[in-house]
Amino acid sequence: MTETDTTLTPLDTSSRLGCSLRDFFIASNGDDLLTAFHRLNELAPELPRPISADSLEFSFNRLFIGPQAPIAPPFASVYQDEDDLVMGRATQDARDLYHSLGLVSPWQGTFPDDHIALEIDACLQMKARIAETGSNEITTLYQNFLQEHLLQWVPQFAARVYSAEGEAPQILGVVRLTVDWLQNELT
Amino acid sequence: MKKPCEDLVGKALRNSVSRRQFLKALAISGAVASVPGSLLKAMEAGAEVSYEEAFEIFRNACPRNCFDTCSIKTFVKDGMIHHIEGAAESTFTDGGLCVKGYSYPRRVYSPDRIKYPMMQVGRGSGNWKRISWDEAIDRIARKIHEINDKDGNLLSLALDKYSGNFGITHYGVEGMMSSLGYTTRFVGTPCWPAGIDAQNYDMGEMWCNDPEDMVKSKYIIVWGANPAWCSVHSMKYIYEAREKGAKVVVIDPVLTQTAAKADQYIQVKTAGDGALALGMARHLLDKGMIDQSFVSQHALGFEEFKAYLKKNVSLDWAAKESGVPTLVIQQLAEEFAAADPATIWLGYGLQRHTNGGATVRAIDALVAMTGNIGKEGGGARYGHLRTWGFNYNAMVNPAPEGAVGMMDGKPIKGDFHFIDGSKAKFTDRSMNMNQLAREILNSADPKLRMLWVACRNPFSQDPDTAQLQKAFDTLEMVVVVDQFFTKTVDQADIVLPHTTLFEENTVNVSYWHYWLGINEQAIQPMYESKSDVQIAAMLSKRMNEIKAGSCTFPVEMDTQKWMEKEFNQGIYDFFGISSWKDLRKGPVKAKLPSSAAWHDFKFKTPSGKYEFKSQLAADHGHKALPEYRAKRKPTASLRLLTPHSKFSIHSQFQNLDFMEELNPEPLVYIHPKTAVQRGIKNGNMVRIFNRHGELKVKASLTDAVAADEIMMYQAWFRNSPFNVQNLLDDEAADMGAFKTGAPGIATHDQFAEIEKA
Numbered sequence: 001m002t003e004t005d006t007t008l009t010p011l012d013t014s015s016r017l018g019c020s021l022r023d024f025f026i027a028s029n030g031d032d033l034l035t036a037f038h039r040l041n042e043l044a045p046e047l048p049r050p051i052s053a054d055s056l057e058f059s060f061n062r063l064f065i066g067p068q069a070p071i072a073p074p075f076a077s078v079y080q081d082e083d084d085l086v087m088g089r090a091t092q093d094a095r096d097l098y099h100s101l102g103l104v105s106p107w108q109g110t111f112p113d114d115h116i117a118l119e120i121d122a123c124l125q126m127k128a129r130i131a132e133t134g135s136n137e138i139t140t141l142y143q144n145f146l147q148e149h150l151l152q153w154v155p156q157f158a159a160r161v162y163s164a165e166g167e168a169p170q171i172l173g174v175v176r177l178t179v180d181w182l183q184n185e186l187t
Numbered sequence: 188m189k190k191p192c193e194d195l196v197g198k199a200l201r202n203s204v205s206r207r208q209f210l211k212a213l214a215i216s217g218a219v220a221s222v223p224g225s226l227l228k229a230m231e232a233g234a235e236v237s238y239e240e241a242f243e244i245f246r247n248a249c250p251r252n253c254f255d256t257c258s259i260k261t262f263v264k265d266g267m268i269h270h271i272e273g274a275a276e277s278t279f280t281d282g283g284l285c286v287k288g289y290s291y292p293r294r295v296y297s298p299d300r301i302k303y304p305m306m307q308v309g310r311g312s313g314n315w316k317r318i319s320w321d322e323a324i325d326r327i328a329r330k331i332h333e334i335n336d337k338d339g340n341l342l343s344l345a346l347d348k349y350s351g352n353f354g355i356t357h358y359g360v361e362g363m364m365s366s367l368g369y370t371t372r373f374v375g376t377p378c379w380p381a382g383i384d385a386q387n388y389d390m391g392e393m394w395c396n397d398p399e400d401m402v403k404s405k406y407i408i409v410w411g412a413n414p415a416w417c418s419v420h421s422m423k424y425i426y427e428a429r430e431k432g433a434k435v436v437v438i439d440p441v442l443t444q445t446a447a448k449a450d451q452y453i454q455v456k457t458a459g460d461g462a463l464a465l466g467m468a469r470h471l472l473d474k475g476m477i478d479q480s481f482v483s484q485h486a487l488g489f490e491e492f493k494a495y496l497k498k499n500v501s502l503d504w505a506a507k508e509s510g511v512p513t514l515v516i517q518q519l520a521e522e523f524a525a526a527d528p529a530t531i532w533l534g535y536g537l538q539r540h541t542n543g544g545a546t547v548r549a550i551d552a553l554v555a556m557t558g559n560i561g562k563e564g565g566g567a568r569y570g571h572l573r574t575w576g577f578n579y580n581a582m583v584n585p586a587p588e589g590a591v592g593m594m595d596g597k598p599i600k601g602d603f604h605f606i607d608g609s610k611a612k613f614t615d616r617s618m619n620m621n622q623l624a625r626e627i628l629n630s631a632d633p634k635l636r637m638l639w640v641a642c643r644n645p646f647s648q649d650p651d652t653a654q655l656q657k658a659f660d661t662l663e664m665v666v667v668v669d670q671f672f673t674k675t676v677d678q679a680d681i682v683l684p685h686t687t688l689f690e691e692n693t694v695n696v697s698y699w700h701y702w703l704g705i706n707e708q709a710i711q712p713m714y715e716s717k718s719d720v721q722i723a724a725m726l727s728k729r730m731n732e733i734k735a736g737s738c739t740f741p742v743e744m745d746t747q748k749w750m751e752k753e754f755n756q757g758i759y760d761f762f763g764i765s766s767w768k769d770l771r772k773g774p775v776k777a778k779l780p781s782s783a784a785w786h787d788f789k790f791k792t793p794s795g796k797y798e799f800k801s802q803l804a805a806d807h808g809h810k811a812l813p814e815y816r817a818k819r820k821p822t823a824s825l826r827l828l829t830p831h832s833k834f835s836i837h838s839q840f841q842n843l844d845f846m847e848e849l850n851p852e853p854l855v856y857i858h859p860k861t862a863v864q865r866g867i868k869n870g871n872m873v874r875i876f877n878r879h880g881e882l883k884v885k886a887s888l889t890d891a892v893a894a895d896e897i898m899m900y901q902a903w904f905r906n907s908p909f910n911v912q913n914l915l916d917d918e919a920a921d922m923g924a925f926k927t928g929a930p931g932i933a934t935h936d937q938f939a940e941i942e943k944a
Contacts, residue, residue, distance in 0.1 A: 008223055019223055026226060028303075028317050058314040067305050067315060067682050068672045069842075069905055073298035084844055085296040087267045095265075103227040109266040109711045117226060124222040 276773030359581030369592020375929025391791025403564025412534025466505020478558025488800025544922025
């Protein structure tokens with residue numbers, strides 16, 4: 001989560017952006033958030049200027065973590081399933097997808113597999129495999145994952161974030177960037 | 188607009204084979220691609236992508252503060268709860284749950300759950316930082332050491348815990364405090380203490396018939412209880428009795444759902460119940476409808492009680508005081524005395540009054556003088572703790588060597604405090620849970636510095652919000668352990684995420700029925716949640732790292748092993764099992780020689796008899812006889828009632844989406860006459876206010892409440908400032924201190940004004 005720019009350098013811009021978005025959403029403290037934000041800012045200069053790590057974290061926690069009911073829980077099932085709950089059908093879908101790639105969430109069973117950071121990570125995995133092998137199967141899977149899954153819920157998630165009052169524009173910017181990134185990944 | 192999920196992976200390849208086959212086929216490249224910082228891991232080599240075809244079934248038990256303590260069967264697939272059912276093995280649960288119980292999966296999987304230990308930068312600011320468990324526990328441990336260094340004791344560290352989780356191992360929270368040294372404990376109970384004392388004066392113990400034996404009753408009075416909402420599983424026994432010819436009468440100030448289902452509903456003036464009971468007793472005396480054999484052989488002081496009734500109680504007086512016409516009092520008394528057996532279910536609401544204990548004693552007397560005590564299908568049913576004989580293993584930790592506490596020799600008391608601390612040199616400091624704000628503010632030598640809140644939500648459940656806020660503002664550190672962001676968490680410095688019942692092991696019994704069930708861990712704890720005892724073990728570890736010997740609580744914690752440690756031979760014998768493992772097959776019921784409490788008439792009073800006249804009560808400053816005690820004087824023009832809703836237990840459940848759909852917003856119920864006088868129409872926003880505070884809420888007009896009363900269901904709505912506690916004060920009930928360490932609280936002796944907002 002604290003990869004340096006050097007680590008990301010060999011990647012194409014799209015993957016670097018994806019890595020930084022993933023790291024932003026999975027950050028567990030203000031410093032990690034700010035680091036990820038700085039990296040995103042380099043790739044997307046249109047983002048608002050950074051704020052303090054604390055201010056960023058307070059807002060991030062209100063939006064995505066808690067302990068208050070988060071304004072926009074970053075889990076697919078909350079938006080895609082009939083029930084506004086975690087660990088639903090969409091979670092199972094994400095888990096299936098990871099398994100089909102021989103992957104597994106390190107927190108399976110204790111953390112919803114369809115968290116936005118895990119799903120972006122799966123995208124990055126598929127991108128890397130497509131680049132390595134040119135697999136048609138994975139390309140189809142990736143495009144479907146984007147179209148049928150991520151782009152179904154992330155815009156709804158983003159809408160909740162945009163509607164939040166008084167939260168950090170930096171985070172709103174990152175969410176906007178996420179939607180754009182997913183749309184750009186669609187071919 | 189949501190659309191149903193498609194089988195994503197299957198659809199991708201337009202593949203008609205089963206998901207399992209497909210997944211096997213595609214799990215080709217096990218290696219993680221070289222993506223920097225990747226979160227997803229390669230599945231372990233050789234790990235089959237397998238999906239469980241069948242459900243794994245676990246035994247759970249609802250640990251909420253509810254009569255029914257349901258036995259639950261939990262169906263798990265792929266490590267996730269699919270659904271739950273009421274266990275059919277328990278004839279009480281009978282395969283069904285209540286609306287709250289069925290919502291449990293939504294509680295586990297609510298996106299609102301508290302997921303991580305967090306620290307608030309400025310209480311009430313909403314500015315939270317996520318911290319690791321290590322950091323959270325370190326901050327807490329350091330604060331406790333700092334207090335001990337400053338004060339030379341830990342009496343400024345206080346625990347506020349009550350009924351949020353009745354799993355037996357949760358008494359480990361009290362054990363955690365004992366293992367740190369001598370601390371301050373908020374004792375007593377806001378629930379039922381006046382009635383507990385009353386039944387102890389009358390019979391020597393609170394002990395009720397098996398509720399399943401209500402089917403044998405010929406006459407059932409449900410007095411101040413609302414089982415149609417608050418004990419739905421008891422209703423089937425009431426219905427069965429009625430099918431067999433019993434009459435069901437409900438006495439309540441409010442036309443409750445139970446009242447609506449009864450044969451007769453009697454609207455009593457709030458807090459006038461004691462007068463009604465005594466009026467009935469007086470009438471039976473006049474009619475000679477007394478069970479002479481019981482009152483002469485098994486009772487003490489009936490003659491004195493008779494003399495009191497003759498001298499002080501008339502039907503006209505009882506009618507005036509209770510609001511129930513004399514003719515109805517006569518009819519009710521005669522029917523009750525003529526039926527055999529006849530029973531009264533005494534609800535907890537009727538004793539949340541300044542005269543609540545006296546009221547329970549008067550009703551007990553009515554049941555006793557008609558010979559219905561000790562009888563199957565009879566009884567003065569209030570509650571019992573007969574099945575609670577566990578080891579309380581996690582509760583019994585010695586104070587660390589050298590710890591200093593109070594020297595007044597007053598050990599902790601409590602309804603669920605089963606540990607005898609009477610021989611200790613030092614003791615904890617007891618404070619009244621029902622006057623939390625006042626006690627914090629008045630604390631001295633030492634002043635309270637730190638509060639640990641577990642299984643409790645004082646900002647939703649304790650009176651006088653404004654004063655409580657002032658009190659919390661004086662504390663140096665507040666730690667709250669919870670599952671959701673309550674009004675109390677908002678006032679915490681550190682919040683620790685707690686597991687749900689499906690994520691830990693414990694054991695549960697009821698204070699009403701006689702079933703025992705284990706609660707198995709059905710799924711892994713979500714996020715970073717931990718159970719109370721796991722938290723205690725972590726704290727102990729850190730305390731001892733900082734200073735060896737500073738905490739005696741174990742530093743390792745396996746909730747299953749701790750559940751096992753609660754069992755003893757007494758429990759096994761009482762329930763007819765040879766091991767706790769037998770409970771994996773389902774809950775079991777205690778082997779009762781009779782379904783009737785006091786079936787052998789061996790009362791536990793000083794005289795060994797039913798005591799109409801209790802010297803013990805007199806010694807404690809009450810009347811020796813079950814005499815009427817006047818109602819609290821009004822402090823505003825309308826009486827304010829804040830009973831339980833169907834959709835919540837105190838501040839639990841209403842925050843879930845199911846409940847919000849069924850019960851979207853708080854309301855105040857007001858009689859049309861009262862509304863007209865104030866120009867209030869149905870649906871108007873109104874302001875309710877008194878000397879303590881105010882709140883705004885929508886009005887609902889109904890004649891289910893009396894014209895001089897208004898009612899709001901107490902509840903915590905997650906997206907609303909609504910809080911009935913803004914308007915309540917901490918006036919004490921008459922009894923409770925004897926058995927629970929502090930008097931009860933007069934929750935239903937409250938008053939307010941209402942006007943159009």
